[in-house]
Amino acid sequence: MRLKLVPQETSFDFFNRWKLWLGISAIMVVVAFTSFLVQGLNYGIDFRGGTTIRTESAQPVEVAEYRAVLAELGLGDVIISEVFDPSFDENQHVAMVRIQAQDGAEAVTPETIAEVEAALRIAAPDIRFVSVESVGPKVSGELITTAILAVSLAIGAVLIYIWLRFEWQFALGAVAALVHDVVLTIGIFSELQIKFDLAIIAALLTIVGYSLNDTVVVFDRVRENLRKYKQKSLKDVLNLSINETLSRTVMTSVTTLLALISLFILGGDVIRGFVFAMIWGVIVGTYSSIFVASTILVYLGVKRDWSKPSNTGGNQYANIDA
Amino acid sequence: MLQFDLWKRVLIWLICAVGIWLALPNAFYTRVEAHNDAVAAIDKGGATGELDRQVAAWPSWMPSSLVNLGLDLRGGAHLLAEVQVADVYESRMQAMWPEIRDALRPERDTVGTIRLQPSDPQEIRIRIGTPEGMPRALEVVRGLARPIQTLTGVGSTDIEVRGEDDVIVVTLSEAEKLATDDRTVRQSLEIIRRRIDEVGTREPTIQRQGEDRILIQVPGIGSASELKEIIGTTAQLTFHPVVGRGSDGDANPGVGNKIVPALDEQGVFYTLEAAPVVTGEELVDAQPAFDQNGRPAVNFRFNTSGARKFGDYTAENIGSPFAIVLDDEVISAPVIQSHIPGGSGIITGNFTVEESTNLAVLLRAGALPAGLEFLEERTIGPELGQDSIDAGKVATIVAFVAVLTFMALSYGLFGLFANIALILNIALIFGLLSLMGATLTLPGIAGIVLTVGMAVDANVLVFERIREELKTSRGPARAIELGYEKALSAILDANITTFITAVILFVMGSGPVRGFAITLGLGILTSVFTAIFVTRLMIVMWFERRRPKTIEV
Numbered sequence: 001m002r003l004k005l006v007p008q009e010t011s012f013d014f015f016n017r018w019k020l021w022l023g024i025s026a027i028m029v030v031v032a033f034t035s036f037l038v039q040g041l042n043y044g045i046d047f048r049g050g051t052t053i054r055t056e057s058a059q060p061v062e063v064a065e066y067r068a069v070l071a072e073l074g075l076g077d078v079i080i081s082e083v084f085d086p087s088f089d090e091n092q093h094v095a096m097v098r099i100q101a102q103d104g105a106e107a108v109t110p111e112t113i114a115e116v117e118a119a120l121r122i123a124a125p126d127i128r129f130v131s132v133e134s135v136g137p138k139v140s141g142e143l144i145t146t147a148i149l150a151v152s153l154a155i156g157a158v159l160i161y162i163w164l165r166f167e168w169q170f171a172l173g174a175v176a177a178l179v180h181d182v183v184l185t186i187g188i189f190s191e192l193q194i195k196f197d198l199a200i201i202a203a204l205l206t207i208v209g210y211s212l213n214d215t216v217v218v219f220d221r222v223r224e225n226l227r228k229y230k231q232k233s234l235k236d237v238l239n240l241s242i243n244e245t246l247s248r249t250v251m252t253s254v255t256t257l258l259a260l261i262s263l264f265i266l267g268g269d270v271i272r273g274f275v276f277a278m279i280w281g282v283i284v285g286t287y288s289s290i291f292v293a294s295t296i297l298v299y300l301g302v303k304r305d306w307s308k309p310s311n312t313g314g315n316q317y318a319n320i321d322a
Numbered sequence: 323m324l325q326f327d328l329w330k331r332v333l334i335w336l337i338c339a340v341g342i343w344l345a346l347p348n349a350f351y352t353r354v355e356a357h358n359d360a361v362a363a364i365d366k367g368g369a370t371g372e373l374d375r376q377v378a379a380w381p382s383w384m385p386s387s388l389v390n391l392g393l394d395l396r397g398g399a400h401l402l403a404e405v406q407v408a409d410v411y412e413s414r415m416q417a418m419w420p421e422i423r424d425a426l427r428p429e430r431d432t433v434g435t436i437r438l439q440p441s442d443p444q445e446i447r448i449r450i451g452t453p454e455g456m457p458r459a460l461e462v463v464r465g466l467a468r469p470i471q472t473l474t475g476v477g478s479t480d481i482e483v484r485g486e487d488d489v490i491v492v493t494l495s496e497a498e499k500l501a502t503d504d505r506t507v508r509q510s511l512e513i514i515r516r517r518i519d520e521v522g523t524r525e526p527t528i529q530r531q532g533e534d535r536i537l538i539q540v541p542g543i544g545s546a547s548e549l550k551e552i553i554g555t556t557a558q559l560t561f562h563p564v565v566g567r568g569s570d571g572d573a574n575p576g577v578g579n580k581i582v583p584a585l586d587e588q589g590v591f592y593t594l595e596a597a598p599v600v601t602g603e604e605l606v607d608a609q610p611a612f613d614q615n616g617r618p619a620v621n622f623r624f625n626t627s628g629a630r631k632f633g634d635y636t637a638e639n640i641g642s643p644f645a646i647v648l649d650d651e652v653i654s655a656p657v658i659q660s661h662i663p664g665g666s667g668i669i670t671g672n673f674t675v676e677e678s679t680n681l682a683v684l685l686r687a688g689a690l691p692a693g694l695e696f697l698e699e700r701t702i703g704p705e706l707g708q709d710s711i712d713a714g715k716v717a718t719i720v721a722f723v724a725v726l727t728f729m730a731l732s733y734g735l736f737g738l739f740a741n742i743a744l745i746l747n748i749a750l751i752f753g754l755l756s757l758m759g760a761t762l763t764l765p766g767i768a769g770i771v772l773t774v775g776m777a778v779d780a781n782v783l784v785f786e787r788i789r790e791e792l793k794t795s796r797g798p799a800r801a802i803e804l805g806y807e808k809a810l811s812a813i814l815d816a817n818i819t820t821f822i823t824a825v826i827l828f829v830m831g832s833g834p835v836r837g838f839a840i841t842l843g844l845g846i847l848t849s850v851f852t853a854i855f856v857t858r859l860m861i862v863m864w865f866e867r868r869r870p871k872t873i874e875v
Contacts, residue, residue: 003731110547130703139697150830202835209820220812248786252779259721259775268713
């Protein structure tokens with residue numbers, strides 16, 4: 001007996017309430033955007049400069065005490081947070097100390113770090129400093145620019161690829177889904193105030209890749225079915241294609257999520273934010289390839305006859321059956 | 323479609339076998355690492371019993387390349403330094419002054435007195451006594467300009483000379499600045515590399531980034547400050563003519579001179595000519611030694627041009643004091659006893675043996691031509707790296723088992739085929755990583771785990787398609803054939819798009835992010851290969867043996 005998450009034959013009507021789905025997506029995007037504008041992201045030092053120190057000690061972390069000893073140094077904004085992870089030993093207490101970028105210095109000076117370390121030793125004598133990272137404002141500014149450029153480039157490259165292989169309506173649908181996924185991911189990071197650093201940009205780009213993967217598989221089937229069922233309406237063809245690929249969509253999402261969830265639980269706290277972004281991206285990406293990309297395709301309409309070349313859309317690359 | 327040529331079969335299995343072969347050393351990481359280190363040590367300093375034993379622990383006919391572990395996994399320090407290229411302009415301009423002075427001296431009758439004016443450090447201003455002699459003065463000074471060879475700056479010279487009333491202003495030309503910047507960064511890179519090599523750590527990464535930056539990553543070092551101390555110690559050795567000696571550090575030294583404190587005498591200051599006679603850049607060798615009284619000292623030797631300058635100066639200035647300056651402190655100011663030809667000498671001072679050894683090392687490694695500003699620095703403790711490796715291992719194994727079980731439950735025998743392909747896939751990734759000498763980072767491990775999840779996608783696409791075709795087609799063979807045929811375009815489109823994002827990540831990203839891009843990109847390549855060749859070959863071989871009338875996918 002086989003494990004089947006989705007019955008062999010399905011005939012869900014995905015466009016029955018397409019206005020509702022598109023509406024929900026639109027509202028979510030607006031909420032994400034507002035949250036981003038109002039709260040802003042909790043940028044890590046990669047993007048705003050400053051220093052983070054990861055400490056470890058046998059005694060429990062007394063955040064207030066740490067703060068008190070550091071306040072005397074006059075380093076400006078200092079954020080102290082305790083880190084919890086199931087993989088820690090019983091007497092392994094970890095804290096992250098974040099210090100804002102200091103005026104007049106690019107990276108933090110060794111003297112400042114020595115002062116901070118000495119101060120923290122008063123609060124917890126056996127404290128160890130397992131990592132110290134410092135990024136100057138010059139580099140962090142460039143990293144932001146590069147990050148934005150990377151995400152835009154990825155979306156642009158994908159737009160061109162799909163446009164070459166399919167038609168512009170497909171490209172537009174796919175890119176709308178991508179932007180939807182990226183915005184929602186940024187939104188949840190701003191809403192939950194999870195640290196947003198360079199690794200999250202990598203996660204964003206992976207989400208772009210994954211979400212696209214899903215969308216392309218559906219579109220590929222749509223293109224095939226459009227040639228096969230010339231009489232059916234576009235909506236029906238789309239519905240049929242999504243139903244036919246549904247089993248695969250769910251299978252792949254589940255295997256990917258299985259892998260990611262094990263990494264989320266067991267992979268340690270250092271990459272937890274990164275893995276969280278990807279898990280969220282897989283869920284949102286699967287949703288958007290059905291309810292955003294395809295719905296937009298229904299709305300835009302496509303050229304139906306794929307057997308003849310056309311002047312309006314498509315081109316010589318579209319008919320390469322790989 | 324179910325036909326596979328023999329050569330194709332052989333090639334596919336051969337690729338898999340080579341992949342496993344190359345990946346194998348990583349399964350015995352510590353042993354192979356010890357083997358590699360021991361081989362390197364024997365190469366350098368001869369064999370010992372212990373080293374031989376370590377070498378023997380891993381057979382020499384086996385491959386021994388390993389996946390490098392990134393700093394976030396191994397622990398170590400990372401620095402991004404910006405070379406302050408403008409520093410060099412200043413010393414270049416200072417060095418111009420004696421040259422200009424000597425060139426204008428014979429022209430005193432036309433240009434009058436020549437006097438150095440205070441100015442911005444990036445230019446040099448000289449006032450002449452007779453403004454009418456300006457055209458001649460400019461001509462003479464322009465005569466000192468040297469042509470530079472660059473791709474763009476054909477016919478340009480290294481300095482620009484202009485006259486402002488009775489003042490000659492000399493600056494470096496733009497083309498020369500560009501050429502100088504490039505040289506400065508390259509020199510700094512080389513010097514940093516030599517200094518780090520002197521300390522002898524394993525596999526440091528020292529790379530130029532962009533125009534004027536240098537990335538330094540040293541695994542296994544205690545902290546970034548320690549690394550900074552090694553590379554940032556500027557042993558700038560210079561030899562200056564002494565103008566005077568006094569006890570006031572704030573006295574006005576006069577134009578073209580500077581005041582430098584003495585290293586071992588409190589409250590003693592020397593007034594020196596700012597332009598050095600010779601600099602440490604012209605040193606070719608420095609060795610710890612002892613002077614005639616048996617005190618620790620450093621022997622040094624100049625290259626030919628340095629030796630000539632040093633020889634000429636000592637010949638002309640017998641009887642005058644002469645200062646040896648290290649990092650803006652006068653080590654000693656001996657009186658020149660005789661002409662010193664040959665360009666070698668000895669630095670004495672109140673050194674301990676250790677100090678003289680360090681000084682020799684620093685001098686030999688050369689001075690950094692310009693200051694460094696550190697833009698980014700990271701220290702990762704080894705225990706944090708080990709924790710990350712452990713956590714990553716457990717997570718990868720659990721992810722692996724979960725996906726394998728799920729595939730077997732969903733697709734039965736075909737799921738098992740996909741699982742074998744998945745295991746081969748991971749071996750291929752590690753094989754390729756080792757072959758390329760790529761670096762595995764923590765996000766890189768995440769990339770592998772993600773690949774485990776996504777690699778089955780291509781197989782899932784095919785299997786689902788075969789299921790569909792089974793309903794309509796004539797017989798299992800045709801269904802399998804059609805399944806592969808029709809799923810191919812979706813597989814390629816889906817993977818090419820993901821690959822595009824991996825490439826963009828690789829190009830734009832740095833450090834750990836780049837590590838993620840590498841594993842993601844390789845994972846895509848290997849998973850497409852295993853899905854459309856390896857799994858298919860396994861299915862075909864199974865089908866040939868069994869010839870089933872019906873199949874269940």
